Amino acid sequence: MYTDLNTPERILLGPGPSMVHPRVLRAMAHPLLGHLDPEFITLMNEVQDLLRYVFQTENPITFPVSGTGSASMESAVANLLEPGDSILIGVNGYFGERLCNMAGRYGATVRRLERPWGQIFDVQEIDAALRQKPAKVVALVHAETSTGALQPLEGMAEVIHKHGGLLLVDCVTSLGGVPVKIDEWDIDIAYSGTQKCLSCPPGLGPLTVGERAREAIRRRKTQVANWYLDLTMIESYWGKERTYHHTAPITMNFALREALRLVQEEGLEARFERHRANSALLWQGLADLGLDLIVPVAHRLPTLTTVSVPDEVDEAVLRRRLLDEYNIEVAGGLGAFKGKAWRIGLMGYSSRRESVTLLISALSRLIKETR
């Protein structure tokens, strides 16, 4: 027999999941509804409205995919691409790599536009790449969770649309923490996860689909090669018809509604400012400890910071001590940054002055003990 759930209360300062507000936790203890109950259908409408608010869009097809952020990523890829389609993917970190892997599985011809980890792309090089050879879809990662780089998106869609392409954007680590202006930036399809800057547990993947992308999906010659994520069917469940497709994760939707209500109550601008202020505090604290930040400040994400691990420090050992002795979770590097960097997330409810202050104090003490 197993005991009662009895895990320590962690201070989650990694790349997600972030901490969850007590109101969101309470919402999950709410008794269940059926997935076709009129009361749940009202709630689905509210969740969609609130998601449109954070995505800054009027897109009718805006809803949470019934899986984690990776599922919403695959949903965007699977619905837009069919065998033989071309996609140009900006690869400057782990999640660009993953997009290449996924797109290949759907039979697309994948072209990689590469930059070293931590760097970003500019409009001119996207334009040049498309002039050389057009692509049906161009994919960019707005906030690279593996590097902490923020990819500017202003002007990207204009260039991509000029060449007849669609712009797909990964907003997993930006939505709710830094501005994501789907309509103003004319992004065609974008996805995110709930467990980052929205501070809701993992399990849903917000997705928004603009009219150009919907038209591309309507014009497909083949069926979407993925039943669970097929938007042509799911839009009947989340749209007016309310046709059964699969059972939505009811409780996760209760949680997301509450998390989005918290975003709305705070207001997007105030929320972005809070993320900026706390990351500034973190960056100053890390600099004071003599640590180097990997991404230049001009395109550094306020929601996720990568910092170089000093040569004399074993990153995994120190990270484990932070967890065991202080209950603080930060993450190690992925891929090119493995063993060389820590990733510190200040997202949603985790972006608090007290968390930053505690982390800097704990890091300072542990590094001193190592030296």
Next chain:
Amino acid sequence: MYTDLNTPERILLGPGPSMVHPRVLRAMAHPLLGHLDPEFITLMNEVQDLLRYVFQTENPITFPVSGTGSASMESAVANLLEPGDSILIGVNGYFGERLCNMAGRYGATVRRLERPWGQIFDVQEIDAALRQKPAKVVALVHAETSTGALQPLEGMAEVIHKHGGLLLVDCVTSLGGVPVKIDEWDIDIAYSGTQKCLSCPPGLGPLTVGERAREAIRRRKTQVANWYLDLTMIESYWGKERTYHHTAPITMNFALREALRLVQEEGLEARFERHRANSALLWQGLADLGLDLIVPVAHRLPTLTTVSVPDEVDEAVLRRRLLDEYNIEVAGGLGAFKGKAWRIGLMGYSSRRESVTLLISALSRLIKETR
């Protein structure tokens, strides 16, 4: 601004989701852990052990897919099948149809073995069909949620293995409510959902994969055509390596652990007996009201009952009155049974004497008022 979550407390007697025990609801309010936290990894092991208990299997690859039951269904299909593979699917209801649709999307040659809705297949006809033409995979639905028929599985695997095939079984509406003996019946791959007889909110899809199926996946010539559900990668996250693939829905795993603990505390045999006793009470009550049960008692599911709607009754109107006046949810028919049947689920925590008694009283009154 939206109000606090304020939905009515429903008595869920449809085909799922079923009601959730207060202990499971409380577990969801537990503070989050990171998905690579050693404490969460311990919890993953516990969830896997507990799932092996309800699946009655020793299969190492037994874990909850990070999506609803439909995702675990697609996981089984996507991993076993590659373009050109053959699959024989028993179609006697909605979920057999769905399996055909999914298998087609992965490029398989689909052969349908059909029976009218509500009937079941016998070993001889599977044998005959495979003698006529072998298939890499044979798929059967153990508990057809659309009809309420229970498909016996004893002896099926022997015949299928004799012809060199693999047995894939849908246990969505059986797992935790009626015996599912993966090892004794020699089933190669089986999946379920959490929101039926396990009485956990929807959002995870338990899956178990036997050695024959693993070997078939190892021998694939092509990559699994689905990144999110690719078992060759996911088994490294749920297995010994603990390699990051996607962020597991942490809170849903807290809930599933608690729901499975409740199953273990009750004991499988006692749990099955409770489901049998309460369904017997329901069947007697429905018969006393002069209503006809669609599936013969010999292969009628104790977890889901289909009942014919009397000619003079508008099924949707009465169903809506049950919901509005009594807070009771039952479901209408799908497909062939649309407008003609109600589907009444007594699954997990919903399988209680008081629920049956209330439902029969309410139905009795509403039908009288209609006549």
